[in-house]
Amino acid sequence: MIPNPFKDKAGLLKDKMAEVKKTNLPKNPFPIKNGPEDTQNLSQPKNILQKYGIPVLQAGLVLAFVFYFKPSFQSIKPDSSAAFEDVLAAIEEKADAELFPAQDEQALRRYFDLDASDYENIVFLRQDDALSASEIVLVRFSNNDEADQFQETMQERINSQIQVYEGYAPEQAGLAKAAQIEVNGNYAFYVCADNASELLQSFDAAVEKGR
Amino acid sequence: MTFTQPIFLFAFLPAVIICSSLVKNMPIKNLVLLLFSLFFYAWASPKALFLLALVTLWIYLSGLQLEKESSSKKRKWYFGLSCAFLVLILFLYKYLGFILSLFHNQGLLLSLQVESSLPLGISFYIFSALSYLADVYMEKAPVQKNFLNLSVYIAYFGKVSMGPIVQYHDMLPAIEERKNKRQASGLGTMQFLKGLAMKVLLADQLSILYSSMSSDTSVLGAWLASLAYSLQLYFDFAGYSNMAIGLSKFFGFEFAANFDYPYTANSVQDFWRRWHISLSRWFRDYIYIPLGGSRVGTLKYIRNILIVWLLTGIWHGANWTFIVWGLYYALWLLAERFFLHKYTQTLPRSVCIFYTFMIVNIGWVFFSADSLSAALASLGHMIGIGSTALANTSALFYLKTYLPLLLISAIACTHLFHDFKTLLLTRLNNLSVPLLAGIYLILFFLCLALITSSTSQTFLYFAF
Numbered sequence: 001m002i003p004n005p006f007k008d009k010a011g012l013l014k015d016k017m018a019e020v021k022k023t024n025l026p027k028n029p030f031p032i033k034n035g036p037e038d039t040q041n042l043s044q045p046k047n048i049l050q051k052y053g054i055p056v057l058q059a060g061l062v063l064a065f066v067f068y069f070k071p072s073f074q075s076i077k078p079d080s081s082a083a084f085e086d087v088l089a090a091i092e093e094k095a096d097a098e099l100f101p102a103q104d105e106q107a108l109r110r111y112f113d114l115d116a117s118d119y120e121n122i123v124f125l126r127q128d129d130a131l132s133a134s135e136i137v138l139v140r141f142s143n144n145d146e147a148d149q150f151q152e153t154m155q156e157r158i159n160s161q162i163q164v165y166e167g168y169a170p171e172q173a174g175l176a177k178a179a180q181i182e183v184n185g186n187y188a189f190y191v192c193a194d195n196a197s198e199l200l201q202s203f204d205a206a207v208e209k210g211r
Numbered sequence: 212m213t214f215t216q217p218i219f220l221f222a223f224l225p226a227v228i229i230c231s232s233l234v235k236n237m238p239i240k241n242l243v244l245l246l247f248s249l250f251f252y253a254w255a256s257p258k259a260l261f262l263l264a265l266v267t268l269w270i271y272l273s274g275l276q277l278e279k280e281s282s283s284k285k286r287k288w289y290f291g292l293s294c295a296f297l298v299l300i301l302f303l304y305k306y307l308g309f310i311l312s313l314f315h316n317q318g319l320l321l322s323l324q325v326e327s328s329l330p331l332g333i334s335f336y337i338f339s340a341l342s343y344l345a346d347v348y349m350e351k352a353p354v355q356k357n358f359l360n361l362s363v364y365i366a367y368f369g370k371v372s373m374g375p376i377v378q379y380h381d382m383l384p385a386i387e388e389r390k391n392k393r394q395a396s397g398l399g400t401m402q403f404l405k406g407l408a409m410k411v412l413l414a415d416q417l418s419i420l421y422s423s424m425s426s427d428t429s430v431l432g433a434w435l436a437s438l439a440y441s442l443q444l445y446f447d448f449a450g451y452s453n454m455a456i457g458l459s460k461f462f463g464f465e466f467a468a469n470f471d472y473p474y475t476a477n478s479v480q481d482f483w484r485r486w487h488i489s490l491s492r493w494f495r496d497y498i499y500i501p502l503g504g505s506r507v508g509t510l511k512y513i514r515n516i517l518i519v520w521l522l523t524g525i526w527h528g529a530n531w532t533f534i535v536w537g538l539y540y541a542l543w544l545l546a547e548r549f550f551l552h553k554y555t556q557t558l559p560r561s562v563c564i565f566y567t568f569m570i571v572n573i574g575w576v577f578f579s580a581d582s583l584s585a586a587l588a589s590l591g592h593m594i595g596i597g598s599t600a601l602a603n604t605s606a607l608f609y610l611k612t613y614l615p616l617l618l619i620s621a622i623a624c625t626h627l628f629h630d631f632k633t634l635l636l637t638r639l640n641n642l643s644v645p646l647l648a649g650i651y652l653i654l655f656f657l658c659l660a661l662i663t664s665s666t667s668q669t670f671l672y673f674a675f
Contacts, residue, residue: 054272054273054275054276054279055276057272058269058272058273058276061265061268061269061272062296064265065262065265065300068261068262068265069303
């Protein structure tokens with residue numbers, strides 16, 4: 001059997017490292033009074049981690065939940081005292097008068113199944129042309145609880161308009177897809193038009209004047 | 212994905228049954244079940260999966276910490292804080308919007324509102340999580356050190372969305388060791404199909420009658436609406452529970468029944484021993500008994516009943532209607548305990564069943580209404596106050612059309628079908644099995660026909 005030439009050297013190295021480790025240990029700045037207390041002090045960092053590790057992790061979970069839930073809070077815009085006629089005028093100023101003549105209450109019922117008497121004010125602007133998707137509804141609520149129902153109704157209208165036009169008038173379907181619904185305090189606005197964003201800005205600005 | 216959707220019946224359920232039966236190793240079996248459960252949950256709401264994981268991790272860590280704490284005072288504090296966080300989550304999602312709207316209606320705190328949809332099954336899995344913490348704290352069960360096992364308890368697809376709220380110590384043995392038995396799978400299939408038939412053939416058809424009659428202002432219309440809702444709610448939720456318990460048998464889980472013919476109860480107390488049993492047990496074990504139960508003085512007993520039933524009402528939703536509904540039952544239970552039991556003991560059983568059903572039926576009017584004023588208006592119509600007529604043509608038409616369904620539903624509320632099945636099994640011996648299989652197969656195809664014709668409705672208890 002061939003003897004291992006490094007065996008002895010390795011053994012020596014091990015002993016030497018142990019010796020170096022021993023001599024390099026930092027001196028305890030505090031005098032040792034009794035053994036057990038001292039060992040407790042030395043292992044303190046580990047105990048802190050063991051003691052508070054789980055609560056720290058749970059605090060992290062609470063924070064994670066706060067960040068997860070925070071977007072659910074929304075600030076409610078206060079009601080606007082702007083006159084309905086002024087808001088309507090601001091919208092009509094930017095809207096093509098030919099495309100958006102005012103419709104009567106029966107049309108509101110026929111197209112949206114909405115009862116005008118449920119709202120403080122409501123107006124429906126649209127052409128009688130069935131080939132056009134352009135339309136506007138402006139409403140002022142008597143009770144802000146009506147907002148959710150109004151939004152739902154308008155969303156249903158958008159979905160149905162998309163379905164209607166998708167087959168034969170893709171550009172009108174595109175308009176319906178880009179339609180916007182916004183609730184701003186006691187006002188709400190539904191718009192399906194080429195310049196929907198511009199009309200929406202006018203609506204917001206007019207409502208804001210009443211605050 | 213719901214239990215009645217074709218994708219669940221023909222893709223998800225077969226896939227999870229096959230994968231689960233192929234695996235023999237218990238940890239891997241649990242892992243497979245967990246992955247499928249997470250997929251099932253994420254299908255409905257991927258974003259809410261985060262909350263489910265957060266709740267599971269929270270109780271896992273709380274359990275470990277509870278085990279570490281040796282001082283009973285510290286354990287109590289830690290248990291209280293751990294539960295408080297879970298209750299806070301439930302409060303924020305379910306009740307904060309309602310509380311803010313109350314302030315909003317009073318002209319206070321106008322600048323804040325909550326826009327969050329209720330995460331699927333949150334009331335059910337938070338109660339499961341609380342059950343785990345309470346079981347560990349009360350030492351009914353050991354701390355679960357295996358995160359996978361705890362995750363299966365919380366997220367298992369058979370109960371995550373609508374219960375049953377199986378208590379942790381009841382489910383623990385099956386999570387750690389279970390075997391798929393052929394006989395259990397057979398029984399599970401029958402129970403699942405029975406639940407499917409209750410939901411699709413009865414509940415969904417009754418919902419059409421309810422929605423048609425709910426705005427009818429005649430006396431007959433109001434009674435038809437309330438009866439239709441009482442029956443619909445039972446077949447909907449009991450149907451779901453049967454499906455959940457039945458499919459769980461495939462995976463080796465044996466859950467206790469959640470309904471026990473509640474409309475044959477002969478008192479309000481008896482009714483609540485038979486309706487949504489898992490929720491009643493939860494409140495009994497974790498609220499009522501720790502408060503002292505019935506082994507206390509009269510005043511404390513009244514307090515305990517009021518607390519439990521107020522909480523039961525609140526658990527169902529953030530609306531005054533649920534609070535009134537809970538307190539309505541508290542008052543009936545107290546009345547039965549202190550006054551009515553003398554009379555109910557002497558009356559014939561059929562009269563007691565009728566009296567109980569009437570109380571329950573009136574209770575569901577509060578439960579189903581959007582507001583207290585709507586509930587009171589419906590109750591008024593039932594006794595002729597504010598009603599337009601005794602019966603109008605619409606109500607008479609619906610009564611004539613739906614009378615067979617109402618009669619079948621009334622019979623299905625009793626033990627009659629169960630007794631018939633038992634009779635078949637005992638009298639026909641060899642013929643009974645193929646005959647029963649044939650009946651269940653016909654029911655299954657009927658359900659499929661209705662599901663594919665899109666008349667199937669979502670489960671009512673998803674809202675809670």
